[in-house]
Amino acid sequence: MVKQTIQIFARVKPTSRKQPQGIYSIDEDEKSVAALEIILPRDLADGFVNNKRESYKFKFQRIFDQESKQDTIFEIIAKPVAESVLAGYNGTIFAYGQTGSGKTFTITGGAERYSDRGIIPRTLSYIFEQLQKDSRKMYTTHVSYLEIYNECGYDLLDPRHEASSLEDLPKVTILEDPDQNIHLKNLSLQQATTEEEALNLLFLGDTNRMIAETPMNQASTRSHCIFTVHISSKEPGSATVRRAKLHLVDLAGSERVAKTGVGGQLLTEAKYINLSLHYLEQVIIALAEKHRSHIPYRNSMMTSVLRDSLGGNCMTTMIATLSLEKRNIDESISTCRFAQRVALIKNEAVLNEEIDPRLVIIRLKKEIQELKDELAFITGEQRTDQLTQMELDKLEEQITSFLEDQDPESRLEVGSDMRKIHYCFYRLKKLLSERKIPEKNEFSHEIKDKDQEGDTPLKEEELKKLRDVLKQRDNEINILVNMLKKEKKKVQDVFNLQNTNRGGTRLSLSSSPLYGGPGDDSSKASVSSTAKQTHEGSSLDYRSGFHRRKTVKKEEMSLGRQEAFEIFKQDHADNVTIEDNKQILRQRFSEAKALGESINEVRSKIGHLKEEINQRQMQRVALSITDNATGDQELDPVEEKLRSKMEEEKKSYKNMFTRLKGLKVEIEHLQLLMEKAKVKLKKEFEVWWIEEAANLQKKSVPSNSPRTPESPKQQQSQSHLSNKSELISKKIMPSPPPLSRLQRNRFNNPNVEERVLGNSSAIPFTGDSQTDTDILAFIKARQNLLQKKGLANN
Numbered sequence: 001m002v003k004q005t006i007q008i009f010a011r012v013k014p015t016s017r018k019q020p021q022g023i024y025s026i027d028e029d030e031k032s033v034a035a036l037e038i039i040l041p042r043d044l045a046d047g048f049v050n051n052k053r054e055s056y057k058f059k060f061q062r063i064f065d066q067e068s069k070q071d072t073i074f075e076i077i078a079k080p081v082a083e084s085v086l087a088g089y090n091g092t093i094f095a096y097g098q099t100g101s102g103k104t105f106t107i108t109g110g111a112e113r114y115s116d117r118g119i120i121p122r123t124l125s126y127i128f129e130q131l132q133k134d135s136r137k138m139y140t141t142h143v144s145y146l147e148i149y150n151e152c153g154y155d156l157l158d159p160r161h162e163a164s165s166l167e168d169l170p171k172v173t174i175l176e177d178p179d180q181n182i183h184l185k186n187l188s189l190q191q192a193t194t195e196e197e198a199l200n201l202l203f204l205g206d207t208n209r210m211i212a213e214t215p216m217n218q219a220s221t222r223s224h225c226i227f228t229v230h231i232s233s234k235e236p237g238s239a240t241v242r243r244a245k246l247h248l249v250d251l252a253g254s255e256r257v258a259k260t261g262v263g264g265q266l267l268t269e270a271k272y273i274n275l276s277l278h279y280l281e282q283v284i285i286a287l288a289e290k291h292r293s294h295i296p297y298r299n300s301m302m303t304s305v306l307r308d309s310l311g312g313n314c315m316t317t318m319i320a321t322l323s324l325e326k327r328n329i330d331e332s333i334s335t336c337r338f339a340q341r342v343a344l345i346k347n348e349a350v351l352n353e354e355i356d357p358r359l360v361i362i363r364l365k366k367e368i369q370e371l372k373d374e375l376a377f378i379t380g381e382q383r384t385d386q387l388t389q390m391e392l393d394k395l396e397e398q399i400t401s402f403l404e405d406q407d408p409e410s411r412l413e414v415g416s417d418m419r420k421i422h423y424c425f426y427r428l429k430k431l432l433s434e435r436k437i438p439e440k441n442e443f444s445h446e447i448k449d450k451d452q453e454g455d456t457p458l459k460e461e462e463l464k465k466l467r468d469v470l471k472q473r474d475n476e477i478n479i480l481v482n483m484l485k486k487e488k489k490k491v492q493d494v495f496n497l498q499n500t501n502r503g504g505t506r507l508s509l510s511s512s513p514l515y516g517g518p519g520d521d522s523s524k525a526s527v528s529s530t531a532k533q534t535h536e537g538s539s540l541d542y543r544s545g546f547h548r549r550k551t552v553k554k555e556e557m558s559l560g561r562q563e564a565f566e567i568f569k570q571d572h573a574d575n576v577t578i579e580d581n582k583q584i585l586r587q588r589f590s591e592a593k594a595l596g597e598s599i600n601e602v603r604s605k606i607g608h609l610k611e612e613i614n615q616r617q618m619q620r621v622a623l624s625i626t627d628n629a630t631g632d633q634e635l636d637p638v639e640e641k642l643r644s645k646m647e648e649e650k651k652s653y654k655n656m657f658t659r660l661k662g663l664k665v666e667i668e669h670l671q672l673l674m675e676k677a678k679v680k681l682k683k684e685f686e687v688w689w690i691e692e693a694a695n696l697q698k699k700s701v702p703s704n705s706p707r708t709p710e711s712p713k714q715q716q717s718q719s720h721l722s723n724k725s726e727l728i729s730k731k732i733m734p735s736p737p738p739l740s741r742l743q744r745n746r747f748n749n750p751n752v753e754e755r756v757l758g759n760s761s762a763i764p765f766t767g768d769s770q771t772d773t774d775i776l777a778f779i780k781a782r783q784n785l786l787q788k789k790g791l792a793n794n
């Protein structure tokens with residue numbers, strides 16, 4: 001057991017504007033702790049933060065200033081936690097801080113550069129690297145990704161859904177068993193056998209999170225996210241399984257509602273966030289108090305899920321993310337105060353070891369078989385599990401005559417065959433429960449084994465010993481089978497619930513020590529084959545899910561919108577990122593290609609050198625035979641030279657190979673970043689498109705002025721355009737934009753068409769109000785863009 005207080009670290013986000021001098025200072029001199037001093041600017045010191053204090057000092061394990069890079073954060077904060085998870089302890093790293101202070105950047109990473117990878121991808125990379133190195137154990141790794149928004153949990157790794165809103169994602173609920181273990185119903189657990197698979201899952205979850213958020217609901221700001229890596233390990237042949245979980249938590253923005261000054265839906269969200277963070281604070285206060293027996297974990301979903309991470313069996317680390325700009329000073333001080341309280345909490349992490357009941361059963365069964373064989377050898381009888389019909393009939397006769405025998409001393413003699421003994425007990429019990437045994441025959445006397453008196457003492461003793469062992473083993477098996485049944489029932493219950501809820505089958509997570517988690521073959525065996533298929537199917541699905549999404553979206557986009565999309569994306573910051581990353585990718589690809597070629601060259605050089613050395617050796621042997629010389633022990637300088645050259649080539653081969661491996665990971669990561677940026681770009685375009693259409697509508701509707709009659713020339717030109725427009729509109733607008741019904745109704749208003757028609761005779765119309773509205777929206781949007789870029793005619 002490791003007793004440890006929660007480790008607290010602080011990270012200061014770089015400021016975009018020039019930081020006023022002396023707003024904070026870091027003192028690293030003190031032993032094993034660092035102090036962060038926040039110095040209030042003069043104009044704030046008398047203000048709302050606190051009465052006239054000028055500076056605040058907070059202690060942390062370490063403070064990372066604005067210059068700190070992601071690799072340092074990983075090395076110092078996350079690596080030790082990952083190491084303890086690999087050793088079998090649970091671990092949690094959570095980021096806490098106000099919106100925009102860098103929580104997501106720290107936990108997941110930035111979306112632009114490979115070097116901005118956050119704790120999750122770096123930890124996955126480290127974990128898989130370590131697992132690969134350790135061949136002494138068998139490891140199984142699974143991941144899950146949970147989002148908590150307004151007190152509801154959502155599974156971000158559901159491969160069966162194309163989420164377009166949060167409600168599309170499977171809802172995760174909390175179940176608590178009688179032993180107070182938390183089970184997350186509906187949270188899928190996806191197996192990841194490589195770093196690449198795990199990263200794909202992370203990106204799938206992030207994309208689902210991004211797709212599901214609306215402008216009103218910036219999910220990243222207003223929701224809590226928990227990415228969990230589950231590792232189980234076992235040495236071959238051992239019955240002990242170690243399980244550990246690593247929670248990587250990105251909490252919602254911690255700012256107070258009063259300051260944000262929000263209303264409506266945002267206020268509701270803010271209340272939920274503040275409430276759940278308030279409950280988190282309450283849990284932390286309660287844990288920090290000595291002799292406090294009740295800890296209010298159940299108040300919110302987040303504290304329930306993180307129960308083990310706070311005051312439980314876990315090594316926990318908190319990162320306080322701080323934005324030390326003047327306007328954020330008060331929030332930063334709150335964050336630091338919160339961290340100081342968290343630092344008081346003690347956790348007791350224990351190794352999560354358990355016996356694999358499946359293996360114990362196999363061992364016991366083997367032992368039983370051996371005992372049976374031994375018994376058969378001694379008794380000279382070969383037994384099967386079942387009694388034959390003849391044996392059963394004979395036993396029935398014996399039982400009847402035993403029950404009918406008036407002699408109280410009479411005995412039921414069935415020998416030492418446990419199957420017969422069990423059968424007799426079974427029959428007697430049945431008869432007793434059916435009350436078919438006459439009062440006087442009730443066997444209240446002890447059954448004594450006097451009948452064996454004639455046997456030799458050695459045989460009798462041996463038989464008795466064997467019988468005892470058998471009985472003991474039977475008992476053990478019964479206990480284990482019951483344990484398995486209980487587990488199977490738990491899993492089955494969850495499946496049944498899920499089937500009822502969603503018409504599908506999913507796995508459930510549990511924090512119970514016996515839970516059928518990753519790598520637990522026993523639980524897998526107990527899961528129905530349908531469930532297994534679903535699980536296997538899903539882990540395949542997610543790999544294609546991320547890429548499938550983009551194809552679907554592309555097909556949906558009409559040519560007109562595609563044109564608008566092309567213009568839209570030209571200036572978009574994400575497009576710049578995509579283009580930059582494309583550039584980097586090209587470079588990396590060509591570097592990888594060149595490296596591949598060099599590796600091949602070096603490989604063939606090594607081959608040649610080997611051959612040369614062989615030939616040299618053969619020559620020397622041949623020479624020594626022809627010259628009849630014995631001095632072949634001498635070192636051959638030529639061979640030595642060849643050898644050292646070969647060593648050099650091998651070294652460079654190894655270096656190049658390591659670099660190539662690194663390049664592969666970087667290329668994959670960049671590809672995923674680009675994919676994510678593209679999805680985001682498209683999503684933003686859709687929002688913008690709808691907004692443009694709505695703006696156009698707003699401008700058009702209020703006009704009630706009668707239309708000026710058109711001149712015959714106008715009418716002529718219009719009808720001409722109208723005919724032509726059918727072709728054009730078909731060409732550029734095959735599908736309507738995804739407008740809401742409300743918006744569609746608004747657009748269907750003939751006034752709009754008429755008004756704009758009256759104003760812009762050059763616009764092609766189709767006669768179909770929906771398509772015409774699309775055309776108008778498109779043209780207007782294009783004009784706006786061109787105006788922004790200074791390319792408009794007027």
Ligand SMILES: Nc1ncnc2c1ncn2[C@@H]1O[C@H](COP(=O)(O)OP(=O)(O)OP(=O)(O)O)[C@@H](O)[C@H]1O
Nearest residue numbers: 013014098099100101102103104105110220221253
């Ligand atoms: N240490 C850092 N270095 C460079 N950029 C950073 C750093 N921290 C944050 N950023 C940038 O600041 C912006 C806001 O950061 P981020 O999204 O991580 O904040 P957050 O605390 O997660 O906010 P929210 O509560 O809204 O999720 C992002 O554009 C991010 O890239």
